[in-house]
Amino acid sequence: MAKIIIHQENIRNPEELTNVCPFNAIEYINEYLSINAACKMCKICVKKYPDVFEYVEEERPQVNKSAWRGIAVYADHVEGNIHPVTFELLGKAREMAVKIGYPVYCLMMGDRISIKAEELRHYGADKIFVYDKPELKDFRIEPYTAVFEDFIKKVRPSIVLVGGTTVGRSLAPRTAARFRTGLTADCTILDVQDNTDLDQIRPAFGGNIMAHIHTPNHRPQFATVRYKIFNAPERTAKPSGELIFEDIPSHRLKSRIRVLEVRKKEKVQSIEDAEVIVVAGKGVKKEADLAMIRELADRLGGMVATTRPLIEAGWSDPRTQIGLSGRTVKPKLMITCGVSGSVQFVAGMNNSENIIAINTDPKASIFDVAHYAIIGDLYEVIPALLKELPAPEGQTHKGDQV
Amino acid sequence: MNILVCIKQVPGTSDVEIDEKTGVLKRDGIDSKMNPYDLYAIETALKIRETKGGTIKVLSMGPPQAAQIIREAYMMGVDEGALLTDRKFAGADVLATAYTLSQGIRKMGEFDLLLCGKMTTDGDTAQVGPEIAEFLQIPHVSNVRQILSMDDKAITVEMDMPETVEIQEVLFPCLITVEKDIYTPRLPSFKLKLKTNKREIPHITFRDLEDQDIYHYGLNGSPTQVLKVFPPPKNDVSEVWTGSGDELGRRLAEKLKELKFVRE
Numbered sequence: 001m002a003k004i005i006i007h008q009e010n011i012r013n014p015e016e017l018t019n020v021c022p023f024n025a026i027e028y029i030n031e032y033l034s035i036n037a038a039c040k041m042c043k044i045c046v047k048k049y050p051d052v053f054e055y056v057e058e059e060r061p062q063v064n065k066s067a068w069r070g071i072a073v074y075a076d077h078v079e080g081n082i083h084p085v086t087f088e089l090l091g092k093a094r095e096m097a098v099k100i101g102y103p104v105y106c107l108m109m110g111d112r113i114s115i116k117a118e119e120l121r122h123y124g125a126d127k128i129f130v131y132d133k134p135e136l137k138d139f140r141i142e143p144y145t146a147v148f149e150d151f152i153k154k155v156r157p158s159i160v161l162v163g164g165t166t167v168g169r170s171l172a173p174r175t176a177a178r179f180r181t182g183l184t185a186d187c188t189i190l191d192v193q194d195n196t197d198l199d200q201i202r203p204a205f206g207g208n209i210m211a212h213i214h215t216p217n218h219r220p221q222f223a224t225v226r227y228k229i230f231n232a233p234e235r236t237a238k239p240s241g242e243l244i245f246e247d248i249p250s251h252r253l254k255s256r257i258r259v260l261e262v263r264k265k266e267k268v269q270s271i272e273d274a275e276v277i278v279v280a281g282k283g284v285k286k287e288a289d290l291a292m293i294r295e296l297a298d299r300l301g302g303m304v305a306t307t308r309p310l311i312e313a314g315w316s317d318p319r320t321q322i323g324l325s326g327r328t329v330k331p332k333l334m335i336t337c338g339v340s341g342s343v344q345f346v347a348g349m350n351n352s353e354n355i356i357a358i359n360t361d362p363k364a365s366i367f368d369v370a371h372y373a374i375i376g377d378l379y380e381v382i383p384a385l386l387k388e389l390p391a392p393e394g395q396t397h398k399g400d401q402v
Numbered sequence: 403m404n405i406l407v408c409i410k411q412v413p414g415t416s417d418v419e420i421d422e423k424t425g426v427l428k429r430d431g432i433d434s435k436m437n438p439y440d441l442y443a444i445e446t447a448l449k450i451r452e453t454k455g456g457t458i459k460v461l462s463m464g465p466p467q468a469a470q471i472i473r474e475a476y477m478m479g480v481d482e483g484a485l486l487t488d489r490k491f492a493g494a495d496v497l498a499t500a501y502t503l504s505q506g507i508r509k510m511g512e513f514d515l516l517l518c519g520k521m522t523t524d525g526d527t528a529q530v531g532p533e534i535a536e537f538l539q540i541p542h543v544s545n546v547r548q549i550l551s552m553d554d555k556a557i558t559v560e561m562d563m564p565e566t567v568e569i570q571e572v573l574f575p576c577l578i579t580v581e582k583d584i585y586t587p588r589l590p591s592f593k594l595k596l597k598t599n600k601r602e603i604p605h606i607t608f609r610d611l612e613d614q615d616i617y618h619y620g621l622n623g624s625p626t627q628v629l630k631v632f633p634p635p636k637n638d639v640s641e642v643w644t645g646s647g648d649e650l651g652r653r654l655a656e657k658l659k660e661l662k663f664v665r666e
Contacts, residue, residue: 010405141532171419182626209633381654
């Protein structure tokens with residue numbers, strides 16, 4: 001088994017050694033250095049003090065990687081309306097497939113969706129596998145996982161990409177666990193090695209760190225990616241790729257779940273579709289001050305979004321949260337006000353076209369991604385800015401809307 | 403009604419940074435707290451017990467100091483708890499974590515309902531709940547924003563989808579992950595604190611589990627591995643502006659006009 005061995009005889013400064021671990025997993029008790037269960041095997045101790053910490057690995061049976069071939073994309077849809085994250089993933093799948101001579105597959109399951117699956121032929125998949133059964137009408141976890149399992153066993157893709165939607169975030173882990181394989185959630189960068197290993201890069205440990213993750217000895221390799229992380233390819237005018245209709249016996253689609261009703265939610269304008277977004281961060285001191293942020297957004301014809309601390313404080317609707325635990329956005333203009341720029345936030349916005357950041361702290365990490373870093377107090381800059389901006393068209397008088 | 407809630411200790415701050423020169427993580431404070439989303443899962447369990455009776459247990463996996471969040475759960479009114487802790491669990495990814503938890507759950511008795519928070523604030527993956535359900539071979543529903551009704555056989559919940567709400571009736575035993583704001587979590591009670599602060603928190607270690615294959619736990623049971631960690635890329639085409647608030651405001655207005663986001 002892989003483990004970290006401690007060479008006690010080489011210990012000179014135990015306190016320094018216990019401090020090297022960011023997870024407090026190294027303990028020095030009774031003049032004996034040991035590693036406890038908090039260890040995340042990040043191997044930072046091994047890197048920093050190689051004479052004391054040694055990483056040893058035992059040879060394990062290797063998976064036959066050549067028995068798995070192709071990149072598969074799960075077609076996310078509601079009643080046949082395909083979620084655009086699917087096209088973004090098909091584009092990324094093609095980009096990687098070209099490098100290693102792999103085919104691109106797409107999997108779509110549902111009830112009376114065969115006609116809708118035709119649309120997938122315009123985004124470059126080589127083969128589109130369609131499971132069209134009445135039992136698959138609404139999303140229920142057991143039948144959907146059963147179909148996914150059937151598809152993987154038949155097609156044996158090396159890489160499986162799933163959109164980070166509500167369904168994807170439920171279905172991908174369940175299926176990955178069934179195959180006892182790895183899954184990396186919310187990847188922000190994907191690439192593929194010559195040996196078919198998938199490079200999965202995502203923000204990690206909840207902090208300002210990116211992690212490069214791989215799945216060296218398991219297939220298939222699962223990854224989920226949020227909407228608007230990758231670019232969708234142009235829709236081709238001429239369809240290509242082959243539709244393959246698969247069947248699965250109904251007895252394998254049994255479920256302990258009954259869907260009683262599917263209700264449409266009131267349609268709210270989504271920050272994902274906004275061209276201009278003004279973001280309020282924890283530099284906004286009180287809830288009432290959000291009115292000023294809203295005023296700025298109104299003048300620019302945009303929407304207000306927020307960061308996690310403000311959602312946790314209950315100041316705004318969770319649907320307006322940007323970041324890994326919220327939405328991913330790619331507006332033409334983003335102005336952040338008092339946002340520090342944690343990795344989990346930045347991962348949800350760093351593809352925006354113009355990023356203007358206002359923050360008092362010159363060291364704030366938001367300035368690492370901003371195109372215009374404004375070092376100043378939002379309580380001074382925004383009122384001064386508002387004085388210079390014309391009122392929005394058709395609105396000569398602003399009510400006290402909050 | 404027997405309910406089990408899975409909870410996790412997470413860093414109290416997200417300000418973990420990496421030293422670019424040495425590649426070493428910089429710790430900024432060592433305080434930890436219960437994953438905020440788990441508070442909603444515990445509150446959901448307490449609300450169900452109020453009307454249906456039964457017991458609530460919590461299970462966590464982590465280092466010995468994670469016992470603190472089980473104490474916190476006691477202070478909220480949870481009946482029993484246990485901590486899965488062993489050096490052999492170290493370095494676990496999602497799959498190994500979910501598998502270890504599923505093994506631990508089997509040691510805690512029979513359950514009708516398993517509850518998890520929507521996600522953790524340190525991993526942000528929202529994957530462990532569905533994987534536990536797979537290992538226990540029970541149905542799961544994630545993103546539950548409301549419990550509509552329940553009887554002895556089934557629970558009816560609202561699953562929150564981007565544009566729709568799906569109302570699902572799930573037979574017990576099952577697992578649900580709950581959204582923030584399903585209920586408002588109560589504060590820990592001082593009375594319960596006095597009553598429970600001497601209570602032992604039982605440990606479950608590798609030896610206690612049914613599956614004794616070491617290759618199913620910790621780093622060895624983890625298909626995914628971290629190749630390296632690095633600071634996020636910086637944008638090198640940025641302008642830095644300083645000055646008084648008035649100057650900055652005026653300059654920004656000019657820039658927005660230049661970029662054609664406002665009319666001249």
